[in-house]
């Protein structure tokens with residue numbers, strides 16, 4: 081049966097077909113849809129699906145499940161694997177019982193990320209196999225195979241789609257969904273599961289000895305395929321292989337091609353190609369993982385081989401590839417004419433930029449407005465990762481490093497001796513993800529900073545997933561709701577005040593009190609995300625500008641709500657207004673009124 | 677040598693319903709027996725940013741339409757049409773909704789939004805055919821301004837190798853039943869425009 085599926089949904093489908101028992105993950109673009117697509121099937125197929133608190137937690141929950149013999153998968157974006165790196169590295173020593181797939185989506189070009197690290201390196205680092213799908217079909221097929229491979233080798237397997245696989249859609253052949261197969265039972269085996277030094281040392285040897293088995297097992301997989309033609313060759317991994325095939329077809333060139341879908345790559349096929357050609361181009365996104373491998377292999381199989389790739393500057397190491405770029409790289413190698421990249425000069429000259437922006441009525445905008453009023457523009461404003469980072473133009477985002485780093489950076493800036501006021505901000509989901517240890521550390525070590533929890537009851541940026549503060553699980557079931565205020569107090573903050581950012585004056589006053597507090601102060605700015613509010617039927621009356629009172633001072637316009645425009649002499653509020661009422665509190669001329 | 681039957685680039689503003697359009701086209705193409713490859717913008721840019729989706733009918737390769745290779749550029753917003761105009765092939769067709777959506781860089785006065793002619797003139801120059809559509813108004817006439825994307829789908833239907841029945845069937849599978857009538861009207865209005 082064929083279905084039109086998003087890459088991530090195809091992966092979810094594979095997970096379902098493989099009879100997986102436990103699915104964990106933390107939302108992150110471009111991986112979020114995988115867990116979301118599985119949630120509706122949880123009860124029907126008896127699968128435990130969860131949004132975990134963070135990726136380390138997610139992976140450990142999945143590991144526990146695997147050690148009972150159940151199949152388990154943990155899903156995250158590439159930087160999430162940094163958070164989960166601690167269990168990930170030692171997991172390679174302990175190995176698994178039930179198939180365990182770590183699905184990590186990379187984001188070449190940083191479409192929605194703070195870096196473009198290459199997860200294939202992590203697999204290499206840990207010494208486990210990595211599958212690199214080229215498209216949604218391969219992603220679905222590979223995830224099913226990954227479980228089998230994992231069980232055969234007793235190792236976790238890393239499945240590494242990229243944005244252009246996870247967020248590609250295509251016709252995908254799907255199969256039967258089989259039920260969960262095992263009767264889970266945790267079997268005690270201290271030498272495997274208790275990584276005391278005395279146990280870890282032999283497990284390290286076991287892992288090293290498995291490397292040959294990994295290579296031997298991956299020999300026959302369908303995703304490594306060689307077509308021998310002329311004596312110039314291309315070797316490409318994952319989606320780059322599709323770009324290369326299309327380029328060769330467009331050029332109608334007599335070029336041999338080896339497409340790679342596994343790491344470690346297949347020695348046999350690779351040496352066959354290397355011995356057949358005099359010149360080869362290695363095409364892959366991000367790190368030269370395949371290229372370094374080819375260089376090593378060529379020393380043995382074809383020392384005179386000319387190898388083109390990242391090292392020679394033919395393939396970029398940053399950003400993502402596409403067919404045109406790959407086509408021109410191949411054309412250049414074979415002395416065929418290059419295609420110009422079309423450009424339309426007016427597009428650069430006259431178009432206003434359109435960066436993403438906070439929604440109309442977004443409470444973060446109000447919170448930051450109040451923060452700046454109270455702290456002044458000279459204070460230091462470390463921030464974090466979420467929709468609110470889009471408020472960078474408001475002047476209240478001075479840092480964004482990684483999840484949870486706002487409170488800790490603020491503490492370090494203070495401990496170094498910075499004397500200005502410091503007010504950091506962190507979203508509710510991020511606070512619960514990795515903000516908590518930072519807050520505990522700030523309390524423990526007496527950091528004199530203000531921490532703002534931007535609590536809008538959702539993980540907004542990644543598509544509005546629930547988290548432990550919302551009272552709902554991924555499957556929509558009710559659960560305990562953890563309050564940011566209670567947690568902050570429990571972690572040792574003395575000054576903790578919750579405020580509604582739509583009440584601008586109250587928020588400014590609260591920030592002023594926090595600012596002069598001689599210790600750690602926490603402000604919880606609590607107001608539902610506009611999109612969640614709209615979806616749950618919360619309607620507020622929209623506002624309008626009374627032209628008679630409007631002096632054209634632009635104060636409301638500078639607030640930056642997309643619902644406020646300016647025509648000639650007056651502000652105007654368009655149909656996007658959600659009725660938050662904040663601009664009416666900013667206007668000093670009483671010109672903004674609710675539409676009764 | 678051509679590597680796809682028809683390459684389409686969809687451009688617009690986050691929230692205008694570009695992803696829904698890709699889904700409808702993709703599902704319709706599947707009904708027509710084509711292999712389909714699409715690339716979608718999810719995540720950050722959807723917060724009112726500039727978004728672009730690609731969809732390739734009868735294609736077995738990567739999901740990205742090469743720059744200079746699109747047979748059709750369907751733009752739900754005029755500035756976004758120009759922003760992605762370099763994807764058009766010289767034989768390509770541009771279908772453009774002329775109703776502008778001002779980005780915050782304009783509403784806050786940092787940038788100005790160019791007059792429509794200045795956007796359309798270069799578009800006219802670089803492709804084979806430019807067709808402008810007041811899709812937002814037509815959607816209002818059809819009964820819901822949100823159906824603007826479906827007006828544009830109607831316009832597109834005349835320029836891609838998919839049958840109307842396939843598109844309508846995919847449309848009905850993709851929108852809630854209570855909006856189907858408005859959407860069918862919107863489709864019809866768009867189709868009549870081109």
Ligand code: SF4
Pocket residue numbers: 437438439441442443444467468536540541609610611612723
């Ligand atoms: S999705 Fe919610 S949190 Fe994000 S910008 Fe919009 S209103 Fe703000």
Ligand code: SF4
Pocket residue numbers: 440441622623641642643644653656657658659660661662663664
């Ligand atoms: S009330 Fe003002 S600030 Fe709030 S959404 Fe409407 S226009 Fe924007």
